[in-house]
Amino acid sequence: MNVLDYVVLFAAILGIAGYGAWHTRHRSDMAAYWKGVGKTRWTVIGISVMATQASAITFLSTPGQGYDGGLRFVQNYFGLPLALIVVAAIFLPLYRRLNVYTAYEFLGKRFDGRARLLGAALFLLQRGLQAGITIYAPAIVLTTVMGWRLDLTIICTGLVVIAYTVSGGSDAVSVTQKYQFGVIFAGMLAAVIVLIMRLPDALSMGDALRVAGGFDKLDAVDFRFDLSERYNVWSGIIGGVFLSLSYFGTDQSQVQRYLTGPSLRESRLGLMFNALFKIPMQFCILLLGVLLFVFYQFEPAPVYFDTTAWEQAKVEGASDQLTALESAYATAHDERAESIRMWLEAERAGDAVTAEAARSSALAAHERGQAIRTDAIAALQQTNERAKTEDYDYVFITFVLDFLPHGLIGLLIAVFFAAALSSLAAELSALGETTNVDFYRFVFRRVAPERHYVTSSRWLTVFWGVVAIGFALFANQQENLIEAINIVGSLFYGVVLGMFCVAFFVRHVGGWSVFWGAIVSQCLIFVLFFSDVFDFSYLYYNMIGCVGCVLLSIVLQFAIQRAKQQPEA
Amino acid sequence: MMDRSNPITHPRNTSFDSGSDEHSTGLPGFKTWRGVYYFVLIVFVAYVMLFKAFELAFS
Numbered sequence: 001m002n003v004l005d006y007v008v009l010f011a012a013i014l015g016i017a018g019y020g021a022w023h024t025r026h027r028s029d030m031a032a033y034w035k036g037v038g039k040t041r042w043t044v045i046g047i048s049v050m051a052t053q054a055s056a057i058t059f060l061s062t063p064g065q066g067y068d069g070g071l072r073f074v075q076n077y078f079g080l081p082l083a084l085i086v087v088a089a090i091f092l093p094l095y096r097r098l099n100v101y102t103a104y105e106f107l108g109k110r111f112d113g114r115a116r117l118l119g120a121a122l123f124l125l126q127r128g129l130q131a132g133i134t135i136y137a138p139a140i141v142l143t144t145v146m147g148w149r150l151d152l153t154i155i156c157t158g159l160v161v162i163a164y165t166v167s168g169g170s171d172a173v174s175v176t177q178k179y180q181f182g183v184i185f186a187g188m189l190a191a192v193i194v195l196i197m198r199l200p201d202a203l204s205m206g207d208a209l210r211v212a213g214g215f216d217k218l219d220a221v222d223f224r225f226d227l228s229e230r231y232n233v234w235s236g237i238i239g240g241v242f243l244s245l246s247y248f249g250t251d252q253s254q255v256q257r258y259l260t261g262p263s264l265r266e267s268r269l270g271l272m273f274n275a276l277f278k279i280p281m282q283f284c285i286l287l288l289g290v291l292l293f294v295f296y297q298f299e300p301a302p303v304y305f306d307t308t309a310w311e312q313a314k315v316e317g318a319s320d321q322l323t324a325l326e327s328a329y330a331t332a333h334d335e336r337a338e339s340i341r342m343w344l345e346a347e348r349a350g351d352a353v354t355a356e357a358a359r360s361s362a363l364a365a366h367e368r369g370q371a372i373r374t375d376a377i378a379a380l381q382q383t384n385e386r387a388k389t390e391d392y393d394y395v396f397i398t399f400v401l402d403f404l405p406h407g408l409i410g411l412l413i414a415v416f417f418a419a420a421l422s423s424l425a426a427e428l429s430a431l432g433e434t435t436n437v438d439f440y441r442f443v444f445r446r447v448a449p450e451r452h453y454v455t456s457s458r459w460l461t462v463f464w465g466v467v468a469i470g471f472a473l474f475a476n477q478q479e480n481l482i483e484a485i486n487i488v489g490s491l492f493y494g495v496v497l498g499m500f501c502v503a504f505f506v507r508h509v510g511g512w513s514v515f516w517g518a519i520v521s522q523c524l525i526f527v528l529f530f531s532d533v534f535d536f537s538y539l540y541y542n543m544i545g546c547v548g549c550v551l552l553s554i555v556l557q558f559a560i561q562r563a564k565q566q567p568e569a
Numbered sequence: 570m571m572d573r574s575n576p577i578t579h580p581r582n583t584s585f586d587s588g589s590d591e592h593s594t595g596l597p598g599f600k601t602w603r604g605v606y607y608f609v610l611i612v613f614v615a616y617v618m619l620f621k622a623f624e625l626a627f628s
Contacts, residue, residue, distance in 0.1 A: 074620065081613040085606045213627030220620035233617070265595055268602065275609045279616050 001146065001401075005410030012183050012414035017164045017421065020176035024168025040171075040260045044178050045270025048257045048426070050278065051177040051184075053247070056138035056420035059188065062282065064392030066289020067296075070217035074283050075231045076539070079240025084248055084275040088268045090504060091249040096264055101437045103255045103500070110503040112511035113442065118518055119499055120438035123252055124431060126492035131427040131464065132471025133488065135161075138420045139472065142413065144308050145397050154472045157420060162465035165425045166458045170256055170433070173425045180418035187415035188285070190408050191400065195291055198403055200298050207344050208294045214343070214359050215366065217290045220283070227536040239490075239539025242546050246493035250500050253430035292399055298337050303329045303376045305394035306387075313383040325376045329369055336365035428468065432461030487538045491529060494545020495522045501546060502553045509557045517553030521545050 001009075040048075065073045100106050104123065108116030135158055143150040164172050199208055212218050222232040229235065248254045248271070261267035303326055304310045314322050343358035380387045400412045436457045441448075495518050502514050525545050528534055599605050 071620070071624075078613075078617070081609050085609060089602065089606065209627045213624070216628075218624045218627050220624055221617055265593070268605075269594075269596075272605055272609060276612055279613070283616075283620070 001409055001413070002406050004407045005413065008407055008410030009414045009417070012411070013160065013417050013421070016176050016179045016183070016418070017160050019179070020172040021164040021167040023175050024172040039262060040174055040266065042261065042266040042269035042273065044174055045258055045261050045267060046273030046277075047181045048174045048177045048260070049248075049254060049270055049274050050281070051181045051419070051422040052253055052257055052426040053274075053278075053423070054184075054281075054419060055134050055423035056416045057134070058285065059184065059415055059419050060138055060141055060396060061393045062285045063289035063292060063396035064394070066217075066286035067293045067395045068289075068390075068392045069231075070212070070215075070290055070293075071220035071283065071286050072222060072231045074220050074279065074286055075222065075233055075236035076240060077244075077279050077282050078233060078236035079238070079242070080244040080248075080278055081275040082237070083241050083244030084271045086245055087249045088271045088275075091500075092258065092267055092271070093264060094504075095255065095259060096267070101259075102252050102434050103250050104252070104434065104438045107499060107503060108438075108442070111514055114515050115499060115511045115518075116438060116442070118515055119250070119496055120434050122492050122496050122518075122522070123250075123434060126488060127251065127253060127427055127431055128464065128467055129471065129488055131424060131431065131468035134420060134424045134427060135468050136472035138416050141393050141397055142416060144306060145394065145401060146413075147308075151473055154469055157417065157424075158465055158469035158472070161421050161424045161428060162462055165428050165432075165465070166461050169454075169457065170260055170429050173422075173429050174257070174260055176425065177422045180422040183411070183418045184415045187408075187411045188288070191396075191404065191412055192284075192288055192291075194404055194408065195288065195295060195399070198299075199291075199295060203294075203298070203344075208291060210344070210347070211294050211297060211340055212290045215293070215363070217293055227540070230537045230539075235537040235539045239537060239542055242494055242497060242542035243490060243539060246497035246542060246546070247489065250496045251430075251493070252434050253426045256430050256433060257426060289395070292395055295399070297340055300330065300333060302398065303373060304380060305391040305398050307394075307398070309380065309384060309387050313380050313387070316383050318379055318383045321379050322376065325372055325379065329372045329376070332365050332369040332372060336362050336369065339365055424468065428461050428464050431464035432457050435460045435464070490538045490541040491525055492522070492545075494542040494547075495525065495549050497542070498546040498549025498553070501550050506550065506554060509553045510560075513556035513560060514549070514553045517549050517551075517556055520552055521548035524548055 062073070095103065095106060098106060098109060100109075102120070104116050104120040107119045135154055139150060139153045139157065142148065143153050164176060168175070196205070203211075209218065222229070223234075224232060225234050226232060227235075258267040258270055261270060302310065303322075310322065339358050339362035343355050343362055346352075346355035346358055377387070377389055377391075381389075397416075400409060404412060436453060440456055440460065441453060445452075498521060499514055499518050502509050502517070522545070525541055525548075528544065529541065594600070594602055594605055596605065599608070
């Protein structure tokens, strides 16, 4: 990065944060601080909901998913439109009618204080963990490739978010997200344009897609029913509905976003905006990863995309072995590139037999390359035990730094930071609000002036910001960041959703039953996750937690009623 | 702590149809929210079919 890149980066990030803080500096009552001043339009709500979900990991890691696994990850989002319809039709009207600040207030009104506190506690636990991942995940990748200090990057990112979130509350989050998303859109579009322009001259877009299809990278939809398959239509729809329903319907970081709408109509349209555009957005980001795969079929690719770790291993004594692997990988790459050229030429000439033979040759060279990569990672881990077995989070950032012109590099780094700030701000705001409304005000101080609660909210947001920074400083690396954040969510979301489903749809169940039903279901999820007995996609944890909580609550309620009836008999 | 469902705040005991914006979408071509939801479902099915067609076109 040069001076121009740093100017673009700091102007985009600090300019937006500063504007957000200035624009919302006079929020001094609870309603304005947490719900805005009632002028938020559906476009801003829609962007805010989308920006909260799409963190830096989305833009760093998802192209890597596309590069490695092709388009199949898009199935992860198939449950989202269905879930958003349910949230818009059922959850949202009730939240608005009860005029709640947090989703967990609803549990308190429907059941009792114990259920409210449990729902809020589960949210704080999982969202507190995820806030740490949100700040740590992009920092570890960016600092590795940029050579920045990890601790300083984490602390500076956290402090910027804390500053404007504390200043303007939920409204500041919405205002900044609108502009941050503009930076993200512009940056990603620029990257796609540069990538397409950088493809070989003789390679048309159709050729590029044929190459991707030949390597099965365009397999977006898999209808086979297999519980152990992480991504197929069924895990996406069944597990994805529960995951999305829980995330959008009961996670305060999202509930807070759409409750800022001045009317039910604006909030609903904001949700429908996401129901329509989230899947194509993820598809486009994955397609960017697929095109990166095609690009690196012709452009020499590093054996291991975390080149800093690779060079470090060379310095630490594995130089001869790693250099030999680099040489073998380059040979396999050249053979593959040549086979692909022959394959495309044969297709243009209409020679199907030669085309298929050349494609088989390209696939064989690809397999050799993958085998060399496996050996390379094993050699790397002999030098450095902490080296990751997957390096796909580094694919897009490597392309950005190696092939984008100066100025655009700064813009793309700003994209990653803008995405990190937008989702972290929403998380901290929701954590602060939930702690304030569901614990501080509900348990410790029920009556106080509005300004007191705004002040306590501000301090609690600072507290969660510090917790997120602390967690990020001590976090361990995950193999793939976007999966890590989804897995953590899936462990808790199902049970919380189960509590809300009981509240909405099972009339006769009371607070005691749902409380213990939720506790036992959560324990069951932990047992399933930590034991190796069952092998199924993590998306199904959402369904198991939800169904378990609902069924156990009903059974417990039935047992209570039986126990009450027996003495009378 | 009380162990009793709260009949007042249960969704079945509250009217979903109060307020004008419950009915009106304000969108051209969509008189009710149900129509909007059907439209979203149809678009989702179209996405899945397009993805499959895209996959088959270049496989």
